[in-house]
Amino acid sequence: xxxxxxxxxxxxxxxxxxxxxxxxxxxxxxxxxxxxxxxxxxxxxxxxxxxxxxxxxxxxxxxxxxxxxxxxxxxxxxxxxxxxxxxxxxxxxxxxxxxxxxxxxxxxxxxxxxxxxxxxxxxxxxxxxxxxxxxxxxxxxxxxxxxxxxxxxxxxxxxxxxxxxxxxxxxxxxxxxxxxxxxxxxxxxxxxxxxxxxxxxxxxxxxxxxxxxxxxxxxxxxxxxxxxxxxxxxxxxxxxxxxxxxxxxxxxxxxxxxxxxxxxxx
Numbered sequence: 538x539x540x541x542x543x544x545x546x547x548x549x550x551x552x553x554x555x556x557x558x559x560x561x562x563x564x565x566x567x568x569x570x571x572x573x574x575x576x577x578x579x580x581x582x583x584x585x586x587x588x589x590x591x592x593x594x595x596x597x598x599x600x601x602x603x604x605x606x607x608x609x610x611x612x613x614x615x616x617x618x619x620x621x622x623x624x625x626x627x628x629x630x631x632x633x634x635x636x637x638x639x640x641x642x643x644x645x646x647x648x649x650x651x652x653x654x655x656x657x658x659x660x661x662x663x664x665x666x667x668x669x670x671x672x673x674x675x676x677x678x679x680x681x682x683x684x685x686x687x688x689x690x691x692x693x694x695x696x697x698x699x700x701x702x703x704x705x706x707x708x709x710x711x712x713x714x715x716x717x718x719x720x721x722x723x724x725x726x727x728x729x730x731x732x733x734x735x736x737x738x739x740x741x742x743x744x745x746x747x748x749x750x751x752x753x754x755x756x757x758x759x760x761x762x763x764x765x766x767x768x769x770x771x772x773x774x775x776x777x778x779x780x781x782x783x784x785x786x787x788x789x790x791x792x793x794x795x796x797x798x799x800x801x802x803x
Contacts, residue, residue, distance in 0.1 A: 538581075539774065539777065541770045541771070541773045541774035541777065542577065542581060542770075542774055544766070544770040545578075545581050545767055545770045545771060545774065546581050546584060546585055548763050548766050548767045548770070549561065549581065549582065549585040549587060549767060550585045550586075551763060552587075552744065552760060552763055552764065552767070553585055553586055553587050555756070555760075556746070556750075556751065556754060556756065556757070556759075556760035556763070557746075557747045557750040557751065557754075558587060558744055558745065558746055558747070558760070558764075559587065559588060559738060559745045559746070559747045560582065560587045560588030560589060560590055560611065560612075560745040561578065561582045561587060561588075561589055561590070561743050561744060561745065561767075562589075562590040562591070562592065562614075562717075562740055562742075562743060562744075562745055563575060563578055563579070563589065563590070563591050563592070563743070564591065564592040565591065565592065565593055565594045565598070565601045565604070565605075566592045566593065566594045566595070566616045567592070567616075568592075572604055573778070574775060574778060575591075575604065575608055576608065577774070577778075578771065579608045579609065579610070583609065588611035588612065588745075589608070589609070589610045589611055589612075590610070590611065590612040590613075590614060590745060591605045591608075591610045591612070591613060591614065592614040592615075592616055592648065593605065593613060593614070593615060593616070594616075595615070595616065595617075596615045596616075596617075596618060596623045596624070596626045596627040596630070597626045597627065597629075597630045598615075598630075599630050599633060599634055602630065602631060602634040602635070603634050606634060606635060606639065606643075610643070611642075611643065611644065612643065612644040612645075612646060612671075613631065613643060613644070613645050613646070614646045614647070614648055614674055615627040615645075615646070615647050615648060616648045616650065616676075617648065617650060617651065617654070617679075618647040618648060618649065618654055618661070619651055619653045619654040619657060620657055620661070621657070621660055621661045621663075621664045624647055624661045624664065624666060624667060624670070625664060625666045627645070627647065627666075628645070628666040628667075628669050628670070629666070631645055631669070632669075640669075644671040644672070645669060645670055645671055646670060646671055646672050646673060646674055646715065647661075647670060647673055647674070648673075648674045648676050649673050649674065649675055649676070649680070649703065650674075650675075650676030650678075650679035650680050650683070650718075651679065651680060651683035652680065652683045652684050653683065655680070655699055655702075655703065658673070658703065658706055659706055662706060662709075662710040662712070663710075667710065670712060671712065671713060672707065672712045672713030672714060672715060672737065673703060673707055673712055673713075673714060673715070674714075674715040674716070674717060674740075675699075675700055675703055675714065675715070675716045675717070675718070676717055676718045677690075677691040677696060677700075677716065677717065677718030677719055678691060678718035678719050679718065680696070680699070680718065681696070681718075681719075688719050691718055691719035691724070691727075692719070692723055692724055692726075692727045696727075697727060697730060700714075700716065700727070700731060701730075701731065704731050704732050704735045704736065707735050708732065708734070708735045713735065713736075713737040713738075714731070714735045714736050714737065715736075715737060715738045715739070715740060715745075716728060716731070716736065716738075716739045716740070717739065717740035717741070720739060720740065720741045720761070721761065722758045722761060724739070725752065725757065725758075728748060728752055729752050733748075733749060736748045737749075739751070741761065741764045741765070741768065742768050743764070743767055743768050743771060744764035744767060744768075746760070746764075
């Protein structure tokens with residue numbers, strides 16, 4: 538492991554042992570993660586003894602699901618689910634990739650991150666395919682953006698009204714609620730207003746917190762700072778990873794460019 542990977546491991550181990558962090562989340566969608574980088578961060582997580590959640594590239598992203606299965610990912614999250622048909626396609630695709638035995642060991646969730654998805658949520662939870670969904674994730678930043686709002690909206694009273702409705706629907710249909718997007722110390726009050734029996738986790742960009750423990754932890758703000766440190770080291774790790782390949786190409790570009798210019802001048 539390089540220095541960033543070692544830092545990530547130490548931070549994650551600390552977060553698990555001292556703050557009951559449940560796992561990490563990675564993304565083939567908005568993060569644009571490569572297979573190699575997914576292997577790196579997943580191996581760090583498993584070494585630290587925490588679970589891995591992966592957001593795939595779409596409701597029917599079978600290649601992403603296959604890669605997630607090979608990595609040993611514990612939870613699959615489908616992004617931008619807005620209609621019953623999208624949810625249906627997600628579940629159908631998941632059953633193609635996962636056997637019944639594998640399915641039993643993996644949690645499947647949907648991201649509700651637009652006002653359209655929110656309006657259609659109960660209709661989505663009523664279809665038979667929704668029986669295979671473990672829970673729903675409220676992505677507050679994108680949800681805010683879908684309404685023309687900025688990030689400051691994530692902790693607003695209006696956002697709370699949407700979250701409470703989603704929690705009610707989750708409870709009605711036997712699902713768990715996860716909340717992410719713009720998570721900071723200011724979000725803790727927001728999370729504490731949601732019903733404890735439904736809110737299972739809240740998530741920073743990369744760290745998944747056990748809501749039942751973390752919201753009563755006197756050191757939760759310290760934990761959020763450590764989560765930020767994990768994210769910073771992960772970004773630096775990715776930058777170094779891509780830079781190695783870019784630098785190699787830069788040298789070859791200069792060599793070929795010199796040859797090309799000489800030949801062209803003859």
